Amino acid sequence: MRAFDAALADLYAAFDTTKPRVIHGCPCCVDKRNTDILLAKPLRQLTGDDLGGYASGVFLTVGSENDYLYLLPRMFEITATEKHWQLYPQLVVGHLRFGDRVAWKPGQRRALSAFLDAWFDRQLDEIAGTGLGFHESDEVEALLCGLAIGGVDIATYLDRLKPVGLLVTDLYWRFGEAASEDRGPPNYWEDAPEGWAAMKAFMNDPEIFAIVARVSGIFPTR
Incomplete structure (x- = not known):
């Protein structure tokens, strides 16, 4: 757990960015994505329910590079630590396929890779232990x-x-x-x-x- 906790802390540090002022999206879809609450609450207080609509549409009908990078650590944390059907790995981790739309800052890819490794190892450790x-x-x-x-x-x-x-x-x-x-x-x-x-x-x-x-x-x- 220490390795996972350290990797999570590094993930938040690497993606520490200014909260966007607005989250844009398709006019007919953005209101259904619950985006207002994503900017009204502190990042670490966002829940899976808060993020579900955004996560299912990011880079498709809602969102852009700035808000994705801001929300990424919280989405990954919830997906790794909570059993939440709206934030499942195939969706949240699968978003990395849109990586060519993001100008990654130095260290962000390394922090993300280290977090994924720690997440995977934690799963294996839990199986070995229980x-x-x-x-x-x-x-x-x-x-x-x-x-x-x-x-x-x-x-x-x-x-x-x-x-x-x-x-x-x-x-x-x-x-x-x-x-x-x-x-x-x-x-x-x-x-x-x-x-x-x-x-x-x-x-x-x-x-x-x-x-x-x-x-x-x-x-x-x-």
Whole structure:
């Protein structure tokens, strides 16, 4: 948790910017995005409900570089620490695909990358410490998918799963068949073709077969 807390503090510091005076958007949509409250409340007091409308439309029907950079640390903090359906990783982390629309300041990309690493490692540490449940597995998969949608190379993240045999096995039984039979990507993975290709390669790695066999006692067949 210390690494995560430090990375979160660094994220806020890197994205510390002047609150925008107004958030612009499509005239027929901006009023529905609840943008007024985003500027009326202190940043760290914004909730997932406050940010949900903005997050679902940023760079599409509402928002611009200035307000996105201002709100980014709070959106990422809520997504990483709260179970909020309006701010899920595939959406919030997936927004990074619009990165070419942002003039990133020095250190912002580094702070964001460090936060994503700390977030991912915290998820793995929680599984190692408390065991694997459906929600833990689902959260790791959601973050991986969000990273892939955002244009992040997830190959190194997948490699970091290997020591967590229960998680690898769970993901294998959820996605391995689709990966081996070259089916279309499931769920949000259709928005991340390169990420799904990396997931398929991971699922078809003989080392993963061996992990699944060791943990489940059943050797995957092809």
